[in-house]
Amino acid sequence: MVYLTLAGAILAEILGTTAMKYSDGFSRLWPTLTTAVCYLLAFTLLARTLKTMEVGIAYAIWAGVGTALIAVIGVAVFHESVTALKITGLLLVIAGTAALHLGGSH
Template sequence: MMYLTLSGAILAEILGTTAMKYSDGFSKLWPSLGTALGYLIAFVLLAQTLKTMSVGTAYAIWSGAGTAAIAAIGMVFIGEAVTAAKIIGVLLVIAGVVVLNLGGATH
């Protein structure tokens, strides 16, 4: 169950961050509300995850997966530059999450 709530938190954070891109500095109502709702849901689900998973592991997975996904979304759908440095950076984030997760994902 903890991975289900963590996955929901990651998805909500990705959607909230993507909406933030389209909020134009919070000057557009609907994307701004989408950002707020996405992050509210993300933090609620992350808090639920922390009941059964260590904070370091949960946060590493949450932030790392979100970072990697947002970087990929930016490069694939928003037209941001694809560079070797970005790809290596995303791979390093993923590697860091894997290493931290190997340390144990229990409370």
């Protein structure tokens, strides 16, 4: 159940960040409100996750997976550039997240 809650927090953060891009610097009402609601949900679910998971592990997964997925959305939806350095950086984020998870207590 804790991983489902964490997945919900990640999804809410991704939706909030994507809405933030559409908010045009918080100058558009609905994307701005969507951003606020999604981040409130993301932090609420992350807080619930922290009741039973180590903070370092939970935050690393939340931030790492969120960062990687937002980078993919940036390329796929917003047509951002892809470079070998960006791909290497994302792979390092994923590897670091996995290492923290594997090194944590279960």
